Amino acid sequence: MHEISKIIKGCLAGNRRDQELLYRRHSSRLYAVCLQYSGNDEEARDILQEGFIKIFENLHNYKFEGSFEGWMRRITVNTALERFRSRHNLYRVDDIDTIQEPDADPDNTDYSGLEAADLLEIIRELPPKYRMVFNLFAIEGYSHKEISKLVNISEGTSKSNLARARIILQRRVGSFTGLKKKAANG
Amino acid sequence: MDEREANIDLLFRNGLKDYEVLPPQDVWDKINPAVRTKPYFFYLRVAATIALFTAIGVIAWMLGRNEIYENDGTYTVLNITKAEAVRIADSYDPGENFIAASSVVRKKSIISAVPEKAEYNSSLIFLGNIQPQSGIITQPRSGMMTIPEKADISSVPENIKPGSFGLEMPESSMGLTLPDKRWSISAMASPTYYSKTGSGNEQYMLMAATENTAASYAGGIGLSYRINKRFSIQTGLYYSSYGQKIGGINSFAGFSRHSDAKGKGDFMVMTSNGPVQSNNGDAFLSAGNQPGRVLTQYTNDVFDPDKANLSYVDNALMQNFSYIQMPLTVRYKLLDRNIDFNLLGGVSYDFLVGNTAFAKTDGGKFPIGSTEGLNTLMFSSSVGMGMEYNFSEKISLNLEPTFRYFLNPFNNAAGTSIHPYSFGIFSGFSYKF
Numbered sequence: 001m002h003e004i005s006k007i008i009k010g011c012l013a014g015n016r017r018d019q020e021l022l023y024r025r026h027s028s029r030l031y032a033v034c035l036q037y038s039g040n041d042e043e044a045r046d047i048l049q050e051g052f053i054k055i056f057e058n059l060h061n062y063k064f065e066g067s068f069e070g071w072m073r074r075i076t077v078n079t080a081l082e083r084f085r086s087r088h089n090l091y092r093v094d095d096i097d098t099i100q101e102p103d104a105d106p107d108n109t110d111y112s113g114l115e116a117a118d119l120l121e122i123i124r125e126l127p128p129k130y131r132m133v134f135n136l137f138a139i140e141g142y143s144h145k146e147i148s149k150l151v152n153i154s155e156g157t158s159k160s161n162l163a164r165a166r167i168i169l170q171r172r173v174g175s176f177t178g179l180k181k182k183a184a185n186g
Numbered sequence: 187m188d189e190r191e192a193n194i195d196l197l198f199r200n201g202l203k204d205y206e207v208l209p210p211q212d213v214w215d216k217i218n219p220a221v222r223t224k225p226y227f228f229y230l231r232v233a234a235t236i237a238l239f240t241a242i243g244v245i246a247w248m249l250g251r252n253e254i255y256e257n258d259g260t261y262t263v264l265n266i267t268k269a270e271a272v273r274i275a276d277s278y279d280p281g282e283n284f285i286a287a288s289s290v291v292r293k294k295s296i297i298s299a300v301p302e303k304a305e306y307n308s309s310l311i312f313l314g315n316i317q318p319q320s321g322i323i324t325q326p327r328s329g330m331m332t333i334p335e336k337a338d339i340s341s342v343p344e345n346i347k348p349g350s351f352g353l354e355m356p357e358s359s360m361g362l363t364l365p366d367k368r369w370s371i372s373a374m375a376s377p378t379y380y381s382k383t384g385s386g387n388e389q390y391m392l393m394a395a396t397e398n399t400a401a402s403y404a405g406g407i408g409l410s411y412r413i414n415k416r417f418s419i420q421t422g423l424y425y426s427s428y429g430q431k432i433g434g435i436n437s438f439a440g441f442s443r444h445s446d447a448k449g450k451g452d453f454m455v456m457t458s459n460g461p462v463q464s465n466n467g468d469a470f471l472s473a474g475n476q477p478g479r480v481l482t483q484y485t486n487d488v489f490d491p492d493k494a495n496l497s498y499v500d501n502a503l504m505q506n507f508s509y510i511q512m513p514l515t516v517r518y519k520l521l522d523r524n525i526d527f528n529l530l531g532g533v534s535y536d537f538l539v540g541n542t543a544f545a546k547t548d549g550g551k552f553p554i555g556s557t558e559g560l561n562t563l564m565f566s567s568s569v570g571m572g573m574e575y576n577f578s579e580k581i582s583l584n585l586e587p588t589f590r591y592f593l594n595p596f597n598n599a600a601g602t603s604i605h606p607y608s609f610g611i612f613s614g615f616s617y618k619f
Contacts, residue, residue: 017433028207036202119197119201119202138198166195169198170194
């Protein structure tokens with residue numbers, strides 16, 4: 001914490017080296033968050049860029065209480081939310097059938113062999129509204145009431161989006177592991 | 187909750203929580219120029235300093251106001267040093283004689299109504315008429331008058347009316363004017379924050395985005411003359427040093443054995459202050475990720491400093507500019523209490539006496555060259571405020587936050603207009619004589 005305080009103070013003093021150091025240390029993890037919230041790499045890049053600019057602009061508001069990485073993550077997620085709110089107002093809820101599910105095995109609960117890259121790929125395939133609700137509920141820990149305000153939907157819609165997201169993810173995870181096992185067994 | 191549902195949440199939460207993906211290289215290149223380099227706290231410090239001095243000034247004024255030895259409603263307070271206060275009876279019956287008694291109240295005077303008829307056994311200096319209880323001198327006299335010892339009241343000038351106030355001078359200074367040390371010499375110094383305003387072409391803006399202020403300071407000797415109670419004028423000689431750091435310029439030593447020019451300037455570094463021409467034949471410079479920043483025939487595809495076993499020095503270029511300043515400053519005393527509060531403003535001639543560019547080594551400097559195209563004579567204006575605490579009649583401690591702005595452009599380069607500015611809190615001592 002002592003080292004990060006020094007870097008933060010250097011950033012606040014306008015030290016370019018400290019600013020770049022802060023970026024280099026945390027950008028990989030935050031870029032993974034941006035990818036998780038976006039449908040394509042270009043959007044993820046924009047979220048990361050906007051998010052980091054906001055991090056530097058609001059660094060004076062960080063009170064050295066709680067995790068600094070958690071603070072940066074919240075800013076990044078909020079940046080992703082802002083983009084989502086401005087762009088994703090018109091997605092239909094009932095587009096569950098758009099997902100292709102070759103060799104689906106919904107009863108397969110063996111998730112071993114799944115790597116983080118696989119999970120990221122699966123979550124990015126979700127329709128944007130399901131992905132956003134799942135991320136906010138399951139990953140960030142928001143309640144449906146909080147999500148309804150953040151995403152501009154009703155609590156009921158938040159719950160149904162989450163349920164549908166889970167079904168899709170379970171099916172995709174099942175088929176993914178099935179495919180992997182098949183590939184491993186030749 | 188269905189256990190499978192909770193499992194799927196946990197799977198993604200745990201699986202992704204520490205996941206990292208390297209972002210594309212150019213993301214930082216887009217973030218970098220958009221991030222403010224001016225330290226956020228700089229403006230906060232300036233505002234805090236102004237607020238602090240304003241608060242101190244108000245407090246000093248309020249304290250000065252309330253320093254009254256006794257107050258039965260007829261006294262008012264003046265801040266005059268080296269005088270004993272005279273307490274004269276505040277009421278009298280016509281025809282009665284009064285003898286003045288004196289009482290000392292630090293350096294304040296106490297005034298009271300002067301009876302029409304009185305016998306005085308000391309010298310009194312009448313300074314004007316006042317409104318009782320108002321604390322305001324309504325018609326200050328430009329000079330003073332003394333009444334000889336044991337003078338008859340009839341020798342009091344006619345225009346000295348009841349309500350006038352007086353000060354009793356110590357016997358040793360009878361007949362003398364109030365202490366009036368009009369000259370003072372001061373020594374002041376300060377670390378300074380230096381930056382610049384400027385406009386220019388796109389290349390200038392890109393360069394300015396990667397440059398930061400470096401260690402800067404100023405100090406010198408001043409000579410001041412007090413014109414009257416409020417105004418004084420000051421000149422002197424000051425030395426200022428301003429630093430700037432350009433990141434991303436890699437420097438190496440040991441190039442002289444490869445160079446054909448032998449110190450005639452194989453490299454030119456473009457900066458927002460002007461081009462830096464190298465005159466150290468042993469220095470090799472490259473700009474890494476900033477194309478067009480270093481102009482040279484020894485580009486990366488022609489010469490590799492690592493392969494040539496050159497010694498790496500640093501990844502930043504430092505510029506330093508030194509000036510001898512001759513200011514002309516007017517000082518206005520806003521508050522005249524135990525702690526004086528001044529406003530000051532003026533102009534200055536600034537002569538460029540130092541212009542170096544170097545790279546930092548461990549405990550030293552690796553000279554590179556100098557910045558070209560700088561104006562050797564600059565004009566600047568300054569504004570500030572100051573506190574003056576009088577330790578004694580002759581010596582005082584000064585604290586003066588001052589902002590200086592250079593009026594003419596820093597550099598003669600076409601397409602740019604750069605005006606440096608600096609802010610410092612000058613502290614030091616002055617000696618009155």
